[in-house]
Amino acid sequence: MTLEVIFTFPTHPPPRSHSPLSLLRPSQFPLAVIGVASCAQIDSLNSLYSQFDASLGDIFPPGGVYPLVKNCFVFEETEGTENLDPGETFPGLIVVPRIMNRKLHIGTLLGVICSQILAEFGVLIRTLENPLGNEYLNATLMPVLPPLSELPPPLDSLSGPDQAPKFPSHNSQPDVSRPSFTLSAAPNLKRNASSTGNGPHQPPLGIQAQKKRLSTIGVSSSHGRLYKVLGDFFLMAGRTEDAMVWYTEAVQLFKNSHDPLWYACTLEGMATVAIIDAWAIGQGLHNSSSTVKEPWTDVSDKLQQAINLYLRTPAPDNEQIHALLAFLYCGCVLRQTSLLFAIWSSKGWGPLAFTTMLRSATKPYVPPTLEDGNWVNLERLSAITGISRSSISAVLTQMHGPWLLHLGQRERISILTSMATFYASLGYQRKEAYILREVLGCLLDLLVCGREEDGYSQPSGIPPTAGLGIHNLHPVPSASWGAVGVRVSESPSGNESILRLLKYVCKVLGINLDVVGLAQDTLKRTSELPPSLNDYDEDIVQELCEPSGWPELQVGVVREAVAVAEALPDFPTVAQFALSSLKMLQSVLSPGDQYHLYSTATRALITAHRRGDARAVEYWSGRPIVSISIAPLPAIRIPLEKPRSIQHKANDLKPLIKGIADPFLYNPRKAVAGKGNTLVVQNDVLEFVITLQNPYIFDLELQELSLSTSGVSFKSKPVQLVIPAGTLHQVVLSGQATETGTLTIRGCFVQAPGGIAREYILPLYTTEEEERLARKRRTITSENGRSKYPGLEGCRPQKRSSTTTTESSAGTFTFRFLECKVVPDxxxxxxxxxxxxxxxxxxxxxxxxxxxxxxxxxxxxxxxxxxxxxxxxxxxxxxxxxxxxxxxxxxxxxxxxxxxxxxxxxxxxxxxxxxxxxxxxxxxxxxxxxxxxxxxxxxxxxxxxxxxxxxxxxxxxxxxxxxxxxxxxxHMLECSKMDILHFPSYGTSPSGTDNTTKDRFSTLRIDDDDWCLFSLEVRNTYGAPFDVTLERTQDGEATASSTTTIPPGSVSRLVMTIKKILIDEALLSKPIPTLSDRQFVVAQSSLSHREEQAQRELFWYREELFKCVRGRWRETGGARSGVLSFRAQRMTLPMLEAFRKEIAHITLTLCSIHELSEVPYRAAQFYPQANEFVQLTMKVTNLTSSSVVFTVDLETTPLEYVLHEGVLTDLPIGHLQSGESREIATSLCFLTAGHFEISAQVRGFGASETDNRRMARTYITAVVGSG
Amino acid sequence: MSHHLFLLSPSDTPLYSLTHQSTKPVPSVTSPLASNLPTWSTSAFAGTLTALSGASSATQHTTGGAVRVGGGQDRHVIQMIANAGLDVIEDVMRKENMMYLKSVDKFNEWTISAFITPGNMKFVLLHEGKNDDGIRQFFMDVWELYVKTMVNPFHTAHTRIRSSVFDNRVRASARKHL
CATH class of the missing domain: 2.60.40.10 (Immunoglobulins)
Structure with a gap:
């Protein structure tokens, strides 16, 4: 049979406050202390021993029972050191010589120690066995044995008729008979499982126990407690059967008496015995799974019973005992939890579970399969073992209660830590986070308390944030030196762990405190790196992500995190936390919180900077730049790009007409052309207008804002600015391009105070870019509504992984930036x-x-x-x-x-x-x-x-x-009523003998009937007189002009004779021209051919008219002059008729039939005789430029008194060449005296009667005399 | 006896919360261990931390004044408990398809009951005593009211419920059943 010794190496001795537990829970205390010393030749054993003694005295109180054995192993450094004085003997000091087989030797030595311990057990029991000892044992709820030396030696006579005599035989047996190697490791094992380190004992005073003690000393006290202690010692000695016997006895007694605390402890002991037995037997128990009850249910029941008993233990009035009671209770709950957890995590009751329980770490053992926290794996364990995670959690929850406040700080921390660890192992992260928050609270209590006690803390109300303990070097301030502050450097060890804890708690609640990173270098600029799509899109992703987590809790936990970091103090981290939370929680933070966090961060950064901390925070506040644009240059500085070809071109009229001749309302090409690169001139100052945003409620300070450019070199100065709260803000950055080429403005560098500069790129919103962003938004929003995965793992990491995959696929995307072309000076x-x-x-x-x-x-x-x-x-x-x-x-x-x-x-x-x-x-x-x-x-x-x-x-x-x-x-001269009148010739001798008329005729040089009269009314609407001149310039005629002075407000009619003209058919058939070569001119008129012809005729004659008649004006008595335009005047058909020369010239002459007698002709009137035949001769001359066939119609009025020969209409004249004349004659006879009018109308052949254009008329008057 | 109701969106954001004080007495079975102590949610545990985080900025001149002194329950603790209870609720949710999860979790004096709608909304109720039927009825009422709210096409699963009608009816139902 192999035997094992199981050790526990506690890092701390049990605290003194635990001493009342010395009998109730002996396993809590170290039974033996082994000192290890190395001994050189010069060392003396004496000094070694005294050193050992002294340090032991430091650790353990002098009057305590434990440790039972104190040994010091002194290892010889060199072989055969004989200078140790063998004559001197020190109890417990053992010299280990340097020999080959040291392992065996040390094993033997340990065996000796174990046997010593067992012997000490015997001594202790013997003391307790006697009535006085028993009375001590029963005296209080948590009895303490006085030093053994004060107790009288056990007297057989004193021991009553109890079973006391039995003990020694039982008791002494193991000490003596058993080989020293049989030491049980049981006590240690038990403690390992509980995993709570060095716990306290409850020291409540049992009132009834006191009573007992007073009334009957020694005799009437129950032996329950004695049996329980006995059982404990047997258990620790590894004799589980004996331990069980004594425990059973004790339980019998406790059932009847009212001693719940001891009863509970006994039950715990029994549970431990069961576990150790099972462990000792090994795998054997695994087969018993066929039974209805799982083997561990019994143990679990016992522990649960113990828990309930602890809960019911009447509250003692002593605070220390109360704390110990709570400690025992928590320990018991932990024991129960770790039992269930060990079985659960090792897939059932078996050797693995026992090993798990044996592990001596504070952290519960988690099998490797569980470490990824996969839900399926966790549930599989529950299915195998039949222990659900929630039931383990339910057991563990019992531990948490108001009684935690009774515990001492360190015990509370350790208990809460174990609790958190269990929750973590179970996969209950939120519960873990909750407990961790409480752990942090406890830690902070200690931190702050410790600081207040160390005497270095600030005298005034400066919060503990400033961890600098400033105190005066010279207590009495000297006038010459003033006060010199000295900072006590604090050890930052452990801060890292606390910060990690904070980050973890925040992460569970959905806040990533690392979102704003800390970095070392404050001057590095990352402009060389290609712009990263992820960085650029970060803001879009962030703004669209649906809120997750519990905002109120998040805010609370973040505030706590900042406070903790401040109290440590770790200033860069304070800033990091505060800024991260501002970034993450901006939408839910109240204005007060935002302000608080920002000011805290600012303060912390300043402090960190002052203290020379090299770390700096990254830029944090989202994308600050909304837009960048080039400020428009002043108009005189704008350069325009032109092709060289225009350099020598004459003034071109086309653009004037074409101004907005673009036939398309929306011309995409034009839009594209207009968006060409902006031209800027080398060495000219350029201004960029940058719009910045600040979504926060505080003024955002930027230490530096500068442009990030590529391409040609660009000189600019960064600016420092403050963006007002909650606004868009515009700043102007100026600079100069020093080379010609292309200047690309990628974006801006921004740097917050105490932070690292970061580049924000700002691509142009091209169509592709917009499309890409829209697609991204759609992707996110389509994912947003879906809550397929519950829980923490569900919503957050899933989304991230999916976005990263899409981004990697779009990695080839390139941005387009604002560019401008720099041209030479x-x-x-x-x-x-x-x-x-x-x-x-x-x-x-x-x-x-x-x-x-x-x-x-x-x-x-x-x-x-x-x-x-x-x-x-x-x-x-x-x-x-x-x-x-x-x-x-x-x-x-x-x-x-x-x-x-x-x-x-x-x-x-x-x-x-x-x-x-x-x-x-x-x-x-x-x-x-x-x-x-x-x-x-x-x-x-x-x-x-x-x-x-x-x-x-x-x-x-x-x-x-x-x-x-x-x-x-x-507008001073108004023209109106333009008219052209016939100007008939009245013969060379006009009837009027008025000289003036004659003169005027002569000046007008009317000697021909080819003239017409142009008249125009001009009104002077201005306040000054004007001289208006009409001028005639016609081919072949002398220039004539007439000038009139028009006084203000009056109207004058200006008259000018002009010669009739006839315009060629060829010209008349031309359409009205357009002066520009505009295309797409569609004739919209629905005029008939004839109307169109008339219109053209009017147009061309009008143009001809304006060519030959011009108006000028001159300020009367002034220097100003100008032209008078008639273009506003309309030309009417009668005017046209008057202005146009007829196609033929007709002369009508009356003459007598007889050759000899002429018909008298006076004043354009013929005087023939009635009832005589006269001959009417018509001479027709073709005036057109082409040959025409003419006919003539004659008409006499009144017709009924005229006889004529043949018909009078459509008399053929025949084909006349241009300028050719022909005469025809016909005979008439006037039948009565009176006025007759004879008119002739010549028509070109084929012209209808209504076509005035192809006709010419004339008439004569005949005054027929009667005789 | 007080009740705390939280309506949580699938991403754990509370959309509505209600604190209901019931007239029923609190079943006080406190352990002698905690005899001279207040209940957990009213005790000022980790007071230093609270004081530091809350009062360090604006209320520096009244240090400690902002700390809640005794009196009512710490709302933060209640919320933490409800949030922590989600662990167990999600656990149960994945295994069973019941909507009403009766007393799924306990923490200190609080028992947590939950109700999960098919749309993955979680109604979490913190209560102190046992009142299965009442809570079930209450949850059914709240569910009905919630569904009526969700009929609004502008309401998503993540929109806070601010309707006063909803609030009044939930309160009425709480008075009736709790």
């Missing part, structure tokens, strides 16, 4: 002065004048290209009207004509010289007053076109300087 012009006062230009309608603008080159670069472009307020409406296309063809022509031929501003492209540095140049521009113009702008583009880089030569860069003008145009 450009010249800069400014307008030095202009001839326009206050930028206001006053013009009369139609006035022509000039303005001068002087430009100065303020840059060191010469300007060698200059171009002017103009803009005025009449252009846009006209362009709009044109673009809408609702105008008739005629109106279109008029509008275009006014745009092209009469611009408000004009510039005759002079040869531009080079404008060198600091030189001036004067531009002269023409102006034209156009009614309706209210403002205008002169754009002067200039450039330095000489390009040092020929490879880039197809483009060059322009800058523009603009000069806006306010224009006022007075």
């Amino acid at each position: 450009q010249p800069l012009l400014r307008i030095r002065r202009s001839s326009v006062t206050h930028g206001a230009l006053m013009l009369y309608d139609g006035e022509k004048s000039t303005i001068r603008i002087t430009l100065e080159n303020v840059s060191p670069i010469a300007v060698d290209f200059l171009h002017c472009a103009f803009e005025d307020s009449t252009i846009v409406p006209a362009q709009k009207a044109l673009a809408e296309g609702n105008l008739s063809v005629f109106e279109t022509y008029e509008t275009e004509n006014s745009l092209i031929n009469n611009p408000v501003f004009s510039w005759d492209q002079e040869e531009v010289k080079v404008i060198a540095h600091n030189q001036n140049f004067t531009l002269t521009l023409g102006c034209f007053g156009k009614v309706g113009c209210t403002n205008g702008t002169i754009h002067i583009s200039y450039a330095h076109t000489h390009d040092p880089q020929p490879q880039d030569s197809d483009i060059f860069y322009l800058r523009q300087v603009s000069y806006p003008l306010t224009v006022t145009v007075y």
